[in-house]
Amino acid sequence: MISIPTVTLADGVSFPEVGFGTYGLRGDDGTDAIVSAVQAGYRLLDSAVNYENEGEVGEAVRRSGLDRDELIVTTKIPGRDHGYDEARRSAHESLDRLGLDRIDLYLIHWPNPSVDKYVDTWRAMIDLRAEGLVRSIGVSNFTEAMLDRLHGETGVMPVVNQVELHPYFPQASLRAYHATHGIRTESWSPLARRSELLSEPVIGDLATEPGISPTQVVLRWHVQVGATPIPKSAHAGRQRENADVFGFTLTDDQVAAISALERGRLWGGDPNTHEEM
Ligand SMILES: NC(=O)C1=CN([C@@H]2O[C@H](COP(=O)(O)OP(=O)(O)OC[C@H]3O[C@@H](n4cnc5c(N)ncnc54)[C@H](OP(=O)(O)O)[C@@H]3O)[C@@H](O)[C@H]2O)C=CC1
Numbered sequence: 001m002i003s004i005p006t007v008t009l010a011d012g013v014s015f016p017e018v019g020f021g022t023y024g025l026r027g028d029d030g031t032d033a034i035v036s037a038v039q040a041g042y043r044l045l046d047s048a049v050n051y052e053n054e055g056e057v058g059e060a061v062r063r064s065g066l067d068r069d070e071l072i073v074t075t076k077i078p079g080r081d082h083g084y085d086e087a088r089r090s091a092h093e094s095l096d097r098l099g100l101d102r103i104d105l106y107l108i109h110w111p112n113p114s115v116d117k118y119v120d121t122w123r124a125m126i127d128l129r130a131e132g133l134v135r136s137i138g139v140s141n142f143t144e145a146m147l148d149r150l151h152g153e154t155g156v157m158p159v160v161n162q163v164e165l166h167p168y169f170p171q172a173s174l175r176a177y178h179a180t181h182g183i184r185t186e187s188w189s190p191l192a193r194r195s196e197l198l199s200e201p202v203i204g205d206l207a208t209e210p211g212i213s214p215t216q217v218v219l220r221w222h223v224q225v226g227a228t229p230i231p232k233s234a235h236a237g238r239q240r241e242n243a244d245v246f247g248f249t250l251t252d253d254q255v256a257a258i259s260a261l262e263r264g265r266l267w268g269g270d271p272n273t274h275e276e277m
């Protein structure tokens with residue numbers, strides 16, 4: 001089993017430098033895959049109401065046999081549940097589906113700015129945290145202006161912002177803002193969903209040593225730019241490979257060469273316009 005190092009979030013919680021994405025992992029096979037990820041060493045699990053797998057994640061937590069406090073279970077409020085009362089109801093429904101008495105990391109999935117209810121949603125999350133139903137509170141797909149607004153109107157800054165981030169979209173300026181404001185960056189689709197990224201020569205050239213694959217080079221890049229990637233894999237061998245990125249280091253020049261692959265968002269998910277219900 002791999003021991004994944006941690007960093008400390010602004011709220012004092014220990015947070016893994018690599019986590020596990022669960023989008024698409026459903027049913028018995030999905031639960032098995034999540035259990036196998038925990039057995040491989042992952043302690044941060046990423047779910048969402050919209051993944052329709054909170055039940056599988058909760059079941060995997062119970063089957064893992066680990067002490068509950070060793071795992072960080074993440075879920076996210078969907079756009080249709082924005083608003084103070086709606087978010088509180090959504091949290092209770094997620095807890096029921098998870099079969100857990102606490103959500104460890106609770107995120108607003110998308111800001112949906114045209115609906116303009118993310119500040120009220122955030123107020124509900126602050127109260128849920130005070131009540132102990134939620135431990136850490138954060139957001140996903142928020143811009144700097146949206147983060148400023150949350151802080152300005154409530155006095156509470158998210159401890160995590162989970163955003164699209166991979167070598168094709170390194171988000172340097174948002175990462176710098178996060179670093180200044182004590183927000184941990186989490187990278188969604190960190191492998192760019194196994195697109196041609198893994199065949200890029202700059203990646204392949206760094207993966208020539210035995211035991212260092214292109215995937216590991218990409219995930220190591222995330223670690224060194226200070227972001228927690230949450231790669232998803234349904235396969236135990238790949239899960240182990242993706243967690244095993246702490247035995248080598250990239251030089252600053254190598255990190256810069258990978259960052260130079262930048263080309264922009266891959267799926268058009270601009271937080272200023274994308275609406276996810
Ligand atoms: N907040 C948000 O808006 C979003 C959050 N997310 C979260 O981020 C997670 C990760 O993103 P996701 O979109 O799943 O994409 P990833 O970048 O994690 O890529 C997943 C793909 O890569 C393959 N893969 C994984 N590891 C390897 C490997 N070692 N070698 C070869 N192929 C590999 C997987 O296949 P296989 O399973 O067959 O191994 C799968 O097809 C999601 O699962 C979800 O939890 C994702 C999108 C948006």
Ligand SMILES: O=C(O)C(=O)[C@@H](O)[C@H](O)C(=O)CO
Nearest residue numbers: 023048109267268269274276
């Ligand atoms: O998987 C998620 O969590 C998502 O939010 C995705 O559906 C995301 O909306 C996306 O892929 C945007 O292009």
